[in-house]
Amino acid sequence: MDRVAGIETEYGCLVSGEAAQPNGDAWPVRVKNHLFRKMHAGVLDLHYRDYEEPPGNGGFLCNGGRIYLDMGHIEYASPECRQLRDAVAYDLAGDQLLQSALHSLGASGRVSFIKNNVDHHTGATFGCHENYLMKREAQFTPAALGALLAFLATRQIFTGAGRVGQANPLAFDFEIPNREEKVDFQISQRADHIINDIYQWVQFNRAIINARDEPLADYRKYRRLHLLIGDSNMSPFANALKIGTTACILTLLEAGLLPNDLTLADAVRATRDVSRDPTRRWIVELETGETIGALDVQWRLHALAQKHLRGANDETDWLLESWSYTLDALPHKPEALIGGVDWISKKWLLDSFIAAENLRWDDPWLQSLDLEYHNIDPERGLFFGLEPAKRIGEWNQLVRQKDVTRTPPLDTRARGRARAVELFRKSGRPYVLNWDSIAVESRDFMVMGDPFHDYVAEVEEFVRQTSDLPESETPSA
Numbered sequence: 001m002d003r004v005a006g007i008e009t010e011y012g013c014l015v016s017g018e019a020a021q022p023n024g025d026a027w028p029v030r031v032k033n034h035l036f037r038k039m040h041a042g043v044l045d046l047h048y049r050d051y052e053e054p055p056g057n058g059g060f061l062c063n064g065g066r067i068y069l070d071m072g073h074i075e076y077a078s079p080e081c082r083q084l085r086d087a088v089a090y091d092l093a094g095d096q097l098l099q100s101a102l103h104s105l106g107a108s109g110r111v112s113f114i115k116n117n118v119d120h121h122t123g124a125t126f127g128c129h130e131n132y133l134m135k136r137e138a139q140f141t142p143a144a145l146g147a148l149l150a151f152l153a154t155r156q157i158f159t160g161a162g163r164v165g166q167a168n169p170l171a172f173d174f175e176i177p178n179r180e181e182k183v184d185f186q187i188s189q190r191a192d193h194i195i196n197d198i199y200q201w202v203q204f205n206r207a208i209i210n211a212r213d214e215p216l217a218d219y220r221k222y223r224r225l226h227l228l229i230g231d232s233n234m235s236p237f238a239n240a241l242k243i244g245t246t247a248c249i250l251t252l253l254e255a256g257l258l259p260n261d262l263t264l265a266d267a268v269r270a271t272r273d274v275s276r277d278p279t280r281r282w283i284v285e286l287e288t289g290e291t292i293g294a295l296d297v298q299w300r301l302h303a304l305a306q307k308h309l310r311g312a313n314d315e316t317d318w319l320l321e322s323w324s325y326t327l328d329a330l331p332h333k334p335e336a337l338i339g340g341v342d343w344i345s346k347k348w349l350l351d352s353f354i355a356a357e358n359l360r361w362d363d364p365w366l367q368s369l370d371l372e373y374h375n376i377d378p379e380r381g382l383f384f385g386l387e388p389a390k391r392i393g394e395w396n397q398l399v400r401q402k403d404v405t406r407t408p409p410l411d412t413r414a415r416g417r418a419r420a421v422e423l424f425r426k427s428g429r430p431y432v433l434n435w436d437s438i439a440v441e442s443r444d445f446m447v448m449g450d451p452f453h454d455y456v457a458e459v460e461e462f463v464r465q466t467s468d469l470p471e472s473e474t475p476s477a
Contacts, residue, residue: 001084001315003247004133004412004451006065007091007239009232010073010126011098012114014371027111028074031101032058032067039104041097041405042067043424047432060421060433062406063093064414073126074098074113079414080133080451084244084315085399086409088236093404095376100405108377115232116161116374117189120367123167125193125206128232132225132247133217133451138254146263146287149197151249151301152208152229153264153271154294157282158326159242160187160275161231162343164350164361164370167192183276184361185350187343189231191275197267208267216435218449225250229271234374234383236399237340237392241326244319248305257308262297263287280331298327325391339388339396346373349382413448416455423463440466 013027035041042061048054058068064079076094081087095115102108118125166183199207210226233239252258263286264270270284274294282294302323309316329336337344350366359365375381388396408418420438424431432439438459439445446462448455
């Protein structure tokens with residue numbers, strides 16, 4: 001991949017009756033505090049990050065990532081990764097950290113973290129945000145942006161997590177939506193909640209792409225593409241497809257190689273139409289008035305990636321082969337994707353349960369099973385009982401690594417940040433720690449503007465200048 005990427009995941013929390021607290025967000029708070037204060041998973045912020053993030057609201061981790069509270073949810077942001085396997089493994093590290101905290105607290109049988117994007121009871125949605133570093137000089141021409149939106153609107157056919165039912169969020173004009181045909185099951189959890197293609201302020205106006213220009217790096221060289229459209233994936237294979245195929249498309253965009261005839265008439269409507277189509281024909285309309293299938297969009301873009309990117313490295317070749325394997329299986333042998341594509345896996349489980357129990361799709365039991373598919377506890381989550389095909393199963397096991405909760409990726413800025421976390425935790429000195437800078441006491445900030453550089457030596461020297469740590473505790477890189 002060799003493109004810095006990372007994922008931010010907001011987790012739902014389910015609490016059984018005997019574990020319930022008067023304050024509904026008590027367990028996310030308790031888990032966050034336990035991770036930092038008892039399990040020493042990182043260091044808490046000592047400063048306000050903004051008006052909604054006071055000191056102690058969250059902090060950076062020993063793996064270079066971050067955990068914090070966001071509007072009642074506990075959120076994990078993975079460290080910067082430039083290899084596809086790392087990107088998936090360090091996303092899973094968030095699951096491992098939260099589950100280990102529940103186990104340490106003796107609450108794993110009564111409290112569950114749910115890695116999904118919808119609350120069936122309230123209709124609320126919570127995000128899985130993707131971040132991709134891009135060259136500042138990348139040209140987002142109308143045609144290139146149109147092709148990118150077409151890719152993002154249609155990739156849900158293999159990245160969607162699936163959901164029971166539907167939602168009808170109101171747009172800013174507060175018009176009551178027209179009465180729509182009832183949807184029993186759809187392939188994306190986020191599709192119903194996306195109401196704009198590109199927008200800057202997205203808390204109540206969620207867009208496919210967040211246009212806020214915040215690179216968290218040298219703004220003269222880089223920009224950060226921040227995507228809101230993706231579902232949280234339980235399947236590491238689906239997560240790899242989501243991150244890897246998007247990285248390929250961005251490489252083609254930077255090289256000016258995306259097609260100029262793939263602009264959709266309405267990317268938001270196409271996103272919803274594809275998600276809700278029970279026929280699986282997944283037809284979308286282009287701005288020319290012509291129509292094309294989502295599979296055809298993906299095959300066209302795959303062919304371009306195959307032509308220009310194949311042979312770059314083994315990881316890219318694996319990704320291109322897995323992309324074509326998945327696109328071929330979707331219409332011809334979808335059962336081969338059980339354990340690999342979440343919406344197919346979930347639909348198969350629900351269909352089996354409906355047949356066994358003689359249920360209707362509006363039975364509340366199915367919404368409960370929908371949630372339990374996303375339970376991150378391997379002992380309870382329905383995803384973990386699936387038996388995937390060899391290609392999928394091997395990848396899913398390969399990226400489940402125990403050391404990713406405590407050690408950072410070795411080839412990005414996250415390594416230097418993780419070293420700063422270690423030194424700050426030992427020194428007891430006041431510090432300020434951000435994605436792209438650190439400070440100790442009243443000294444000037446040390447800027448870390450290049451996400452491809454590990455900064456370990458620079459961090460050690462900077463901290464040593466104001467620290468009374470023994471020399472033996474600050475080894476060189």
